[in-house]
Amino acid sequence: GAGVSQSPSNKVTEKGKDVELRCDPISGHTALYWYRQSLGQGLEFLIYFQGNSAPDKSGLPSDRFSAERTGGSVSTLTIQRTQQEDSAVYLCASSLRGVKNIQYFGAGTRLSVL
Amino acid sequence: AQTVTQSQPEMSVQEAETVTLSCTYDTSENNYYLFWYKQPPSRQMILVIRQEAYKQQNATENRFSVNFQKAAKSFSLKISDSQLGDTAMYFCAFRGQGGSEKLVFGKGTKLTVNP
Numbered sequence: 026g027a028g029v030s031q032s033p034s035n036k037v038t039e040k041g042k043d044v045e046l047r048c049d050p051i052s053g054h055t056a057l058y059w060y061r062q063s064l065g066q067g068l069e070f071l072i073y074f075q076g077n078s079a080p081d082k083s084g085l086p087s088d089r090f091s092a093e094r095t096g097g098s099v100s101t102l103t104i105q106r107t108q109q110e111d112s113a114v115y116l117c118a119s120s121l122r123g124v125k126n127i128q129y130f131g132a133g134t135r136l137s138v139l
Numbered sequence: 140a141q142t143v144t145q146s147q148p149e150m151s152v153q154e155a156e157t158v159t160l161s162c163t164y165d166t167s168e169n170n171y172y173l174f175w176y177k178q179p180p181s182r183q184m185i186l187v188i189r190q191e192a193y194k195q196q197n198a199t200e201n202r203f204s205v206n207f208q209k210a211a212k213s214f215s216l217k218i219s220d221s222q223l224g225d226t227a228m229y230f231c232a233f234r235g236q237g238g239s240e241k242l243v244f245g246k247g248t249k250l251t252v253n254p
Contacts, residue, residue, distance in 0.1 A: 056240065058241060058242075060242075060244075067244060067245070067246045067247065068230065068242075068244035068247075070241040070242065070243070073240065073241055075240075081241070084241070114182060116182075116184065118184075118242075120240075123240075125172070125191075127186055127189065128186075128242060129186075130176075130183055130184035130185075131183065132181060132182045132183040133182045133183070135182075
């Protein structure tokens with residue numbers, strides 16, 4: 026596609042429910058990143074996928090968070106048993122492989138946990 | 140671990156004037172990449188400018204330029220001829236050579252351009 030697409034744009038959920046956030050990267054981009062943007066913590070790295078390599082999950086804050094990337098394209102970030110502190114904007118980015126390459130971001134999903 | 144510090148939470152500037160946003164970082168790496176991203180109210184992060192640490196010359200993109208001081212670990216952004224559309228959050232980011240190529244961000248500076 027023309028850019029990184031994320032859905033839904035906004036999500037309101039109740040504490041304890043599970044949520045799934047979706048990211049469609051730019052076509053041909055092999056690297057995909059999830060970041061979380063919250064008032065208290067700023068922008069934090071969550072997870073990184075690169076081709077068929079094992080993902081770097083070092084930024085996931087707890088085992089309630091998981092992500093997968095199917096067919097090397099679309100990615101889903103799942104948060105189980107949501108807590109109020111999970112409220113944040115979840116941003117997805119994609120890039121071609123290599124440190125020189127620019128990460129292009131989607132508009133994010135704003136998650137509100139009531 | 141790398142850290143990025145933006146010491147100015149908020150700044151304002153008059154339209155057509157020049158403003159400089161500060162950023163410092165901490166790393167033990169010699170080769171790395173630095174970025175300034177802009178985030179308007181639409182939430183989408185947009186790359187403003189990029190600097191490769193091994194290049195001495197400061198990067199420029201139209202009205203945007205950086206002052207990269209490698210020894211001081213400083214990477215400031217200068218916006219010339221400020222426009223109303225420049226109003227946004229600005230984030231400084233670091234990316235090392237190895238590992239997951241993740242970006243490490245500063246806390247951001249909220250810039251307001253006044254008419």
